Amino acid sequence: MNFKLQIWRQKDRQSKGKLVDYEARDISPDASLLEMLDIVNEGLLLKGETPIAFDSDCREGICGTCSLNVNGEAHGCDHPGAVCELYMRRFRDGQKIIIEPFRLRSFPIVKDLVVDRSALDRIVQAGGFVSARAGSAPEANSILIPKQDADLSMEAAACIGCGACAAACPNASAMLFTAAKVSHLSLLPQGNPERTSRVLKMVNAMDAEGFGNCTNTYECEAVCPAEISASFIAKLNREYIRANWHTSGAE
Amino acid sequence: MIGTLDSRVPSGPLAQKWQSHRDHSRLVSPNNRRKFEVIIVGSGLAGGSAAATLGELGYRVKCFCFQDSPRRAHSIAAQGGINAAKNYQNDGDSVYRLFYDTIKGGDFRSREANVYRLAEVSNLIIDQCVEQGVPFAREYGGLLANRSFGGAQVSRTFYARGQTGQQLLLGCYQALCRQIAAGTVQMFPQTEMLDLVIVDDHAKGIITRDLRTGKIDKYAADAVVLATGGYGNVFYLSTNARGCNVTATYRAYKKGALFANPCFTQIHPTCIPQSGDYQSKLTLMSESLRNDGRVWVPKRKEDCGKSPKEIPEATRDYYLERKYPSYGNLAPRDVSSRSAKEVCDEGRGVGPGGRGVYLDFAEAIKRLGENTIRERYGNLFEIYDKITGEDAYQTPMRIYPAVHYTMGGLWVDYNLMSNIPGLHVIGEANFSDHGANRLGASALMQGLADGYFVLPYTLPNYLAGQTGKRPSVDHPEFKKAESDVRAKIDRLLRVNGKRSLDSIHRELGTLLWDKCGMARNANGLREALGKIPELREEFWNNVRIPGNSADFNQSLERAGRVADFLDFAELMCLDALERDESCGGHFREEHQTPEGEAVRDDDKFASVFAWEFQGNGQIAAPKLHREPLHFETVHLTQRSYK
Numbered sequence A: 001m002n003f004k005l006q007i008w009r010q011k012d013r014q015s016k017g018k019l020v021d022y023e024a025r026d027i028s029p030d031a032s033l034l035e036m037l038d039i040v041n042e043g044l045l046l047k048g049e050t051p052i053a054f055d056s057d058c059r060e061g062i063c064g065t066c067s068l069n070v071n072g073e074a075h076g077c078d079h080p081g082a083v084c085e086l087y088m089r090r091f092r093d094g095q096k097i098i099i100e101p102f103r104l105r106s107f108p109i110v111k112d113l114v115v116d117r118s119a120l121d122r123i124v125q126a127g128g129f130v131s132a133r134a135g136s137a138p139e140a141n142s143i144l145i146p147k148q149d150a151d152l153s154m155e156a157a158a159c160i161g162c163g164a165c166a167a168a169c170p171n172a173s174a175m176l177f178t179a180a181k182v183s184h185l186s187l188l189p190q191g192n193p194e195r196t197s198r199v200l201k202m203v204n205a206m207d208a209e210g211f212g213n214c215t216n217t218y219e220c221e222a223v224c225p226a227e228i229s230a231s232f233i234a235k236l237n238r239e240y241i242r243a244n245w246h247t248s249g250a251e
Numbered sequence B: 001m002i003g004t005l006d007s008r009v010p011s012g013p014l015a016q017k018w019q020s021h022r023d024h025s026r027l028v029s030p031n032n033r034r035k036f037e038v039i040i041v042g043s044g045l046a047g048g049s050a051a052a053t054l055g056e057l058g059y060r061v062k063c064f065c066f067q068d069s070p071r072r073a074h075s076i077a078a079q080g081g082i083n084a085a086k087n088y089q090n091d092g093d094s095v096y097r098l099f100y101d102t103i104k105g106g107d108f109r110s111r112e113a114n115v116y117r118l119a120e121v122s123n124l125i126i127d128q129c130v131e132q133g134v135p136f137a138r139e140y141g142g143l144l145a146n147r148s149f150g151g152a153q154v155s156r157t158f159y160a161r162g163q164t165g166q167q168l169l170l171g172c173y174q175a176l177c178r179q180i181a182a183g184t185v186q187m188f189p190q191t192e193m194l195d196l197v198i199v200d201d202h203a204k205g206i207i208t209r210d211l212r213t214g215k216i217d218k219y220a221a222d223a224v225v226l227a228t229g230g231y232g233n234v235f236y237l238s239t240n241a242r243g244c245n246v247t248a249t250y251r252a253y254k255k256g257a258l259f260a261n262p263c264f265t266q267i268h269p270t271c272i273p274q275s276g277d278y279q280s281k282l283t284l285m286s287e288s289l290r291n292d293g294r295v296w297v298p299k300r301k302e303d304c305g306k307s308p309k310e311i312p313e314a315t316r317d318y319y320l321e322r323k324y325p326s327y328g329n330l331a332p333r334d335v336s337s338r339s340a341k342e343v344c345d346e347g348r349g350v351g352p353g354g355r356g357v358y359l360d361f362a363e364a365i366k367r368l369g370e371n372t373i374r375e376r377y378g379n380l381f382e383i384y385d386k387i388t389g390e391d392a393y394q395t396p397m398r399i400y401p402a403v404h405y406t407m408g409g410l411w412v413d414y415n416l417m418s419n420i421p422g423l424h425v426i427g428e429a430n431f432s433d434h435g436a437n438r439l440g441a442s443a444l445m446q447g448l449a450d451g452y453f454v455l456p457y458t459l460p461n462y463l464a465g466q467t468g469k470r471p472s473v474d475h476p477e478f479k480k481a482e483s484d485v486r487a488k489i490d491r492l493l494r495v496n497g498k499r500s501l502d503s504i505h506r507e508l509g510t511l512l513w514d515k516c517g518m519a520r521n522a523n524g525l526r527e528a529l530g531k532i533p534e535l536r537e538e539f540w541n542n543v544r545i546p547g548n549s550a551d552f553n554q555s556l557e558r559a560g561r562v563a564d565f566l567d568f569a570e571l572m573c574l575d576a577l578e579r580d581e582s583c584g585g586h587f588r589e590e591h592q593t594p595e596g597e598a599v600r601d602d603d604k605f606a607s608v609f610a611w612e613f614q615g616n617g618q619i620a621a622p623k624l625h626r627e628p629l630h631f632e633t634v635h636l637t638q639r640s641y642k
């Protein structure tokens, strides 16, 4: 297959970037989009040009490293799935493909298609954990957890931390990401003791990182490779209200 | 110079060794802990759990990883599960049994005491992870669920959907985040360790490169811990994440750390076959699929091109069931991998290039219904569909073995310390617990055992004697190491040849896969040992690395890793040649039974091979040290999965 590519090139954070035209030829429909970029890069290298910088590691949709907008969609058109799971058979021969980085203020561009998503780490550092010191845990089966709760918690915990939700959101909101972590932990008894402080700290951190507010457009859910349900955002809101209620002493 | 290798295994009965070792290890008191700085390279299950735990204890920790976040370490990709000897299923499991299975699975090439300790602490890991909020699968009554995995005869594997590694790593990442927020751990993402610094014979620091800015930095500490994962990517194609590499451990080897059993690599039988030359990695299909899938190929070569539907039962060869009636499709990894290679070598493989076998769910679907199968493996079937465009509910999957895990690694003693005092090595990066073959669901267990429950006890034993010995980064050894690192980078950028990095790496990978892969023989290994130096020459004369070093330069980043793979490959082949027996994943064609089973030579080779660097290339061949393995508790038996 052949493709006409337009790819965002930007030297570093300060420089201005632009879309540059490239061509990809003789690509197998069984190759992934990232493998197509590997091929394009090999060609650039041999011509003495600088290869296109883009992020990836596991290349199987679990590490959350890859992060591209493909034809305007975060992770491309094959939802649910990360962009490393996007295969060329999903495109028409000869199709034009525009490849850009995730675009939002909280994820500054490092180079070309690579962005800095450390903001997400800082949201977790603010409180996205259970304070369980190694060695102090009780016998694992001493606390029973109904299967439904464990399963629902797992659904939220499946977030791969890619940031596509924020990239796709018209308000650049990281609500789905934060909601996933808050829900994962608040659905389990182990997460209960810190339930109140966790949600307040994480939401504060999210605001401090410059992410926007949620106005229920559900773009996040549509692009999420881990199929995190937007209903967790409703849960986050409930948790947040509950926490404010608790801390305001209104009980 | 290194004398005899002392494994420092405590005396006394096997089951009491760890307790008595802890009782007699030195401690560092709470007030003094903050005086010690510990460098941990790696934020996977091993490094992440160690960094979090040492931070909790009050040490000052600096943790490094090359990904943009510690949560993205390769451990995230583990699917199947984690073992523990909880015996929750009341099916006869015990610490001893987990220990025995691991020793036997490793084909009697690991240390009894280390493996027993691993089985012993396995239960604590499950307690710890549950307490952190890892959402393990549960039964309706609320108890933890288990499954049988990788041929085990008991159900001892804990799992979280098909994403166990992800959930365990997130638990550990969250614990790490807590310590980062508390200020006990300082995290350095996208920072690659490029050299180890040794001062007065002790490991006291590292040299790093900031992958975003290209800045070279020096860090000093009281001890250095490597948790840098495995080197499966020496084969170019493997199930490992693209970034996995041997650089940290290889550079430590060049500084005098012994590299143990480098040829012990594990090939996983159930991966999606390669579809073309552009392939950048191979995807594992969890082994749990073999619980319900049946493996077969056509009996006749002529049928290989046909659609599987057109091949009637009578002309299918369910070769694992035929050859290993009691284990059948659940035969251990090395056995099933080799059997797949055999049938493909006979020309009976299916799919592109004839390198694939069928894994068929038709019978299970008939017996249990599509819904049950969907419930058990739905996400794996989706992955398969995405990658191949085929629906495995309708047509059998195609699978083929791929490099998956490396049992070899830096040599460590019972304290997980290498022969260089102060240098500790944990997780897949060390050689310690899996012998010549790792059992399914035991790498996650080992990584977390090392990080949560072993290193926090053994590291203080070293630190206690090191008060006030942390050097400054102005020490000449740091300066020297830094200038070596800079020189190597400059040299890479100066080559400016005509070949891409990938093309050379791919060539190395193909060579190793053919000569030092699932089956090896002396002639092939000698051939590889002849060719690797040529390929290395080609690399240093003809590779093209664009850009400069003071920049975010992904090509340069990878070039350093490929350069180390090119050196390391030689060590691997040398080790495979020297180990003139078959054991576990190391199958020497010269040593097999008439039925094609591996034949060990316990008299000559019941030992760990630990190699000492003497300089690159054949002129300065590395020096071999042997650590004899003493089996006080188990009897060495020939594995039989008939």
Ligand SMILES: Cc1cc2nc3c(=O)[nH]c(=O)nc-3n(C[C@H](O)[C@H](O)[C@H](O)COP(=O)(O)OP(=O)(O)OC[C@H]3O[C@@H](n4cnc5c(N)ncnc54)[C@H](O)[C@@H]3O)c2cc1C
Pocket (backbone or CB within 6 Å): B041, B042, B043, B044, B045, B046, B047, B064, B065, B066, B067, B070, B073, B074, B075, B076, B077, B078, B079, B080, B081, B082, B164, B165, B191, B192, B193, B194, B227, B228, B229, B230, B239, B240, B241, B244, B245, B247, B248, B284, B404, B405, B426, B427, B428, B429, B440, B441, B442, B443, B444, B445, B447
């Ligand atoms: C697809 C797949 C599935 C698996 N499934 C299972 C399973 O079900 N059960 C099981 O028990 N095991 C499984 N394994 C094996 C298991 O996942 C790994 O062995 C284990 O996770 C390794 O953990 P680790 O902490 O040692 O290393 P890793 O997780 O690989 O972490 C290495 C760390 O070191 C860092 N690093 C490396 N080099 C440098 C450097 N030079 N400078 C700075 N940082 C560096 C990396 O950034 C990373 O943080 C699986 C493996 C694969 C590939």
Ligand code: SF4
Pocket (backbone or CB within 6 Å): A158, A159, A160, A161, A162, A163, A164, A165, A166, A176, A177, A180, A220, A223, A224, A225, A226, A227, A228
């Ligand atoms: S919620 Fe979904 S889109 Fe957002 S970071 Fe997590 S996995 Fe990515």
Ligand code: FES
Pocket (backbone or CB within 6 Å): A055, A056, A057, A058, A059, A060, A061, A062, A063, A064, A065, A066, A082, A083, A084, A085
């Ligand atoms: S590269 Fe890991 S999710 Fe895409």
